[in-house]
Amino acid sequence: MAVYTDVAADELADFLSQYDLGELLSYKGIAEGVENSNFLLHTTKGSFILTLYEKRVAKNDLPFFLALMTHLAEHGVNCPLPVKGRDGEALRELSGRPAAIITFLEGVWPRKPNAAHCAGVGEGLARMHLAGANFAIRRANALSVAGWRPLFDAAASRADEVQPGLRAFLAAELDYLASGVWPTNLPEGVIHADLFNDNVFFLGDKLSGIIDFTFACNDMLAYDVAICLNAWCFEPDHSFNVTKARAFLNAYGRVRKLSEAEEAALPLLARGAAIRFLLTRLVDWLNVPPGALVRPKDPLEYVRKLRFHQSVSSVRDYGLMPSGLVA
Amino acid sequence: MAVYTDVAADELADFLSQYDLGELLSYKGIAEGVENSNFLLHTTKGSFILTLYEKRVAKNDLPFFLALMTHLAEHGVNCPLPVKGRDGEALRELSGRPAAIITFLEGVWPRKPNAAHCAGVGEGLARMHLAGANFAIRRANALSVAGWRPLFDAAASRADEVQPGLRAFLAAELDYLASGVWPTNLPEGVIHADLFNDNVFFLGDKLSGIIDFTFACNDMLAYDVAICLNAWCFEPDHSFNVTKARAFLNAYGRVRKLSEAEEAALPLLARGAAIRFLLTRLVDWLNVPPGALVRPKDPLEYVRKLRFHQSVSSVRDYGLMPSGLVA
Known part of the structure; x- marks a missing residue:
């Protein structure tokens, strides 16, 4: 604020x-x-x-x-x-x-999103991905794999002040994600890259507005899906809500079907999305300027989310029947 | 904010x-x-x-x-x-x-009030004083003479951290104002008590709204006038603008004429108003809570204003021809 x-x-x-x-x-x-x-x-x-x-x-x-x-x-x-x-x-x-x-768009952003909101976001995100397909200007994603290491370097020496062991946890995850596992051949396009609940307005259960494109860029569309899994499908206690995830992914899929490769990559993309927000929050947390008007967001929320994604073995754990099996 | x-x-x-x-x-x-x-x-x-x-x-x-x-x-x-x-x-x-x-009242509060705004405030304040005359509920002013000493006591030990000599300056002024000079027989009624520029809306030069009555109380009406002299008639460099003061006081007087006693008391009331805001700002300045969302306002602005009022000998210095001389 x-x-x-x-x-x-x-x-x-x-x-x-x-x-x-x-x-x-x-x-x-x-x-x-x-x-x-x-x-x-x-x-x-x-x-x-x-x-x-x-x-x-x-x-x-x-x-x-x-x-x-x-x-x-x-x-x-x-x-x-x-x-x-x-x-x-x-x-x-x-x-x-x-x-x-x-x-100005009327509508209110849901402080406590329910499954209907998650479905609305899924549909809205997919429509945005389709509408962006023929947008001509390009902007690289500065906060993808290559951007995480400098954030880590900026925060590493003090990471353990926030939680003992955090530095090693982050270093191991970054090493893994930079080891060649990060997908490169998935469909790309314009992504919102920050579609948290305060950026989506609803009137009743109907999505009335998507706002704040200041992180929008070109990247894998499925990475945007993975960001939303992090942003919309966890409860305040950081537990994963598979009902919300299923509602979100199914609604997305009805408008733009995820390919088998995208589905298979989702757990990894979700790990990447989690560490991206973990790192920016951690840097902000450690660098609150004197007289700051904004309270930094808790980075540890994303440690919990990242651990969850590390434990995921397939999109089944996100509530989705893998396409290969449906066919 | x-x-x-x-x-x-x-x-x-x-x-x-x-x-x-x-x-x-x-x-x-x-x-x-x-x-x-x-x-x-x-x-x-x-x-x-x-x-x-x-x-x-x-x-x-x-x-x-x-x-x-x-x-x-x-x-x-x-x-x-x-x-x-x-x-x-x-x-x-x-x-x-x-x-x-x-x-909701349309209108914008003037970031850089001009003489026309000051006249609008004078007229609006006087109308508010007249309209409040038959309001039945009473609320004492907790921030008048008796309320200043506890504020001073809360801040005194650290006042000199803000400006060397501030503690002695405040103590002397408080002693003077508590020495029996503070007026007691002036017309009373409901006062706004916080009519700063962010609480007054204009559409063009026309006053469209007075807001934020959270300091409103019963006290001398001329004390509200004195608060506005402090709030509206100084420049950003803390110099007193007599043109604005004259516009404010004349506009006020056309709606509700100040008595001779009120005019005579104005310099003293303005000193009281200045020390009231000086003290609350000083206490806030010294007590910014960790993670505060609000930047405290500079108390020293009111040291300058108070010094000005200490130098005033009559309402002439505020741009007003004293009533006794006009008659």
């Missing part, structure tokens, strides 16, 4: 005069998102989200994110549509930060 | 079912207010603010705040109107906290 950069009312009114969005009625900094400053605007034309991109987001990536949202929204995905100014540009500057306005 | 308590979507939907506010469309924690958790709700009936009152606000005071807002809104003040549930109650409980829904 954070607003890192405040905006003066007259500055914002000037900024809005470049758009066809009517008069400013109000704006409130919203306590969601940890990377950027977000404001909910009311204008005489409706509700919008204003984002000021803070330094943690690379400026060069912003055209990718905005073009992707535009592409997806135009291809039927329930995601925010970047609003263009009268000059045709969606990206400009405000208070010394790159800034953009996107449409 | 803070949301201390999050609310689950199903909990909130249950809560809303006690009102006639239609269906929940969305809710966002908003990064304003340091005492409570506030959410901006969209329902099929419009926009509303949901407040969860955190422990710093005494539960016994909540009926006063809600009844006061209702009274003021019904007497023409642009302030939020508490929304009653079907049972006629505005105050209930959510996520283990006392909670209330109030109407």
Whole structure:
């Protein structure tokens, strides 16, 4: 939760005069998102989200994110549509930060997701993967295998302060994942890469919005599936809920069928997804700046999740009947 | 900026079912207010603010705040109107906290107030004082003279860490203000007691809302005027802007004329107001809890303001021609 950069009312009114969005009625900094400053605007034309991109987001990536949202929204995905100014540009500057306005999506993110939510996410993720297929711009995933080692190096010397033995546990897992086992020939495309429950809105049980594309990139589509298994299918006590996983995977499969190779790779991809979030959380945990406005998330949650995936032998353990057997 | 308590979507939907506010469309924690958790709700009936009152606000005071807002809104003040549930109650409980829904006011608070804003505040404050005249419930001001000494005692031993000599400076001022000089016979009524710029909304130059009555109480009306002199009429470099003060005081006086006694007391009341905010900020500054989500405000700003008021000899220095001379 954070607003890192405040905006003066007259500055914002000037900024809005470049758009066809009517008069400013109000704006409130919203306590969601940890990377950027977000404001909910009311204008005489409706509700919008204003984002000021803070330094943690690379400026060069912003055209990718905005073009992707535009592409997806135009291809039927329930995601925010970047609003263009009268000059045709969606990206400009405000208070010394790159800034953009996107449409506001009604809906609430589920604090306690149920199986119906997981099914909604599965369907929505698959639709997003299909809609992204012909998106032209590419962005590498900086947080895949090659990106994990530098994170580990940054945190290793103090990892055991967080949990005794954590350093060795992480080192062994990284060695394994870097030993040539990581899949390379699975279908690729645009992935969200951060589809946690606070990035998915519902009205009732119906998915009404997918937001926050600041980690979106090109990678294996099944890796996005593996991230969601981590993000949606564990209980608050970190136990795996196979009913939710089955609902998620079946709903995904009805829209975009996972290949046998993708299914077979899922346990490994889930281990990778777990260590990715474990490492970024660990680095954040060990580097809380003085006066931080954001409480870091607990990295140890992902130790538990990673151990679970290490114990998985096939997608059966995720509630899915392997395709090979169904055929 | 803070949301201390999050609310689950199903909990909130249950809560809303006690009102006639239609269906929940969305809710966002908003990064304003340091005492409570506030959410901006969209329902099929419009926009509303949901407040969860955190422990710093005494539960016994909540009926006063809600009844006061209702009274003021019904007497023409642009302030939020508490929304009653079907049972006629505005105050209930959510996520283990006392909670209330109030109407949402459009408008933006001025980050850089100009003289027109100050005039708007003067007029609005005077109207609020008149509208509060026949409000029946009473609440003592816990942060007047008698409340300052305990704050000083809590901070004194470490005051010089913040600025060398601060302890002696505060002790001398408190001794002076407690020496029998503090006025006792000025007109009293309901005061806002915290009318800073983030609590006043404007649409253009027109005041559209006065919010956050969590410090409202009964006290001398001119003390509220003195608080606003501190809150609105200094520049970011802490210099006093007499043009803004004149605009504020003249606008106030056109709606509710200050008596000669009130005018004469203004420099002293302004010293009291300055030390009140100096002390609470100092205590907060010295007591930032680990993991705090709120950056404490700088107490030294009020040392500068207090020194200015100590140098004032009459309301002339605030830009006002004393009433006695005008007559």
